[in-house]
Amino acid sequence: xxxxxxxxxxxxxxxxxxxxxxxxxxxxxxxxxxxxxxxxxxxxxxxxxxxxxxxxxxxxxxxxxxxxxxxxxxxxxxxxxxxxxxxxxxxxxxxxxxxxxxxxxxxxxxxxxxxxxxxxxxxxxxxxxxxxxxxxxxxxxxxxxxxxxxxxxxxxxxxxxxxxxxxxxxxxxxxxxxxxxxxxxxxxxxxxxxxxxxxxxxxxxxxxxxxxxxxx
Numbered sequence: 001x002x003x004x005x006x007x008x009x010x011x012x013x014x015x016x017x018x019x020x021x022x023x024x025x026x027x028x029x030x031x032x033x034x035x036x037x038x039x040x041x042x043x044x045x046x047x048x049x050x051x052x053x054x055x056x057x058x059x060x061x062x063x064x065x066x067x068x069x070x071x072x073x074x075x076x077x078x079x080x081x082x083x084x085x086x087x088x089x090x091x092x093x094x095x096x097x098x099x100x101x102x103x104x105x106x107x108x109x110x111x112x113x114x115x116x117x118x119x120x121x122x123x124x125x126x127x128x129x130x131x132x133x134x135x136x137x138x139x140x141x142x143x144x145x146x147x148x149x150x151x152x153x154x155x156x157x158x159x160x161x162x163x164x165x166x167x168x169x170x171x172x173x174x175x176x177x178x179x180x181x182x183x184x185x186x187x188x189x190x191x192x193x194x195x196x197x198x199x200x201x202x203x204x205x206x207x208x209x210x211x212x213x214x215x216x
Contacts, residue, residue: 005038011023017206019055019206030178038175049137051135051207055206056201059085064177069081069082069172071137078109083105084103084104086120105133105148107158119158120158130151135147136149
C-alpha cells in the first residue's frame with residue numbers, strides 16, 4: 001500500500017513480529033474534519049474480500065480512537081470497518097477496576113459527507129487481553145458486508161451496507177478520531193474527571209489481504 005494520507009513518523013515495520021505498526025494521531029475521515037493522516041490505500045475497483053488481523057497496544061480510549069480497514073472513494077464517501085471507542089457510553093462499559101472500556105466494532109458509511117449507515121457490536125466479554133481482532137469486509141457491487149472474529153475464532157456478521165462508490169481504494173486506517181460538533185460539549189463534561197491514557201494507541205496490522213472476485 002503506497003497511496004493515501006501518510007505520516008511516516010507514526011508508522012514503522014516490526015520485523016520481529018512481522019507487523020506494520022501505526023501510532024494514531026489527531027484526525028479522521030469521518031464528519032467534516034477530513035484530516036486523517038494515517039490512511040494507507042491501494043486500488044481496489046473489483047469485487048473483493050478484505051481481511052486484516054489487528055492488535056492494539058491498549059483498548060481504544062476517549063470517544064473516538066479507531067483503527068481498521070476502509071473502502072475509500074474520498075474523504076466524503078467511504079465504508080469503514082473499525083475497532084473503536086464507544087461514543088457516549090465510556091464509563092458504563094469499563095470493566096470494574098480496569099480503567100478501560102472494551103470498545104466496539106463498527107461498520108459505518110459516509111456518502112456525500114453525511115453518515116448514512118452505522119451498526120456496531122460491543123466487544124464486552126469478547127475482546128481478549130491481547131486486544132486482537134480479525135476484521136473482514138466483503139464487497140459485491142454496491143453492497144458491503146462486515147464480519148469480525150477473535151484470533152482463532154469463527155467470523156460473526158456485523159451488518160451489510162449499501163453505497164455506490166467510484167474509483168475505490170482499500171486499505172487500513174488508525175486515528176484518534178473527531179467528535180461531531182454536537183457532542184463536543186458533552187465529551188468535555190464527561191472528561192473533566194478522566195485521565196488520559198499513559199501510552200499511545202498503537203495498532204499492529206499483522207496482515208492485510210485483498211482477494212478479488214471479478215469486476216463490477
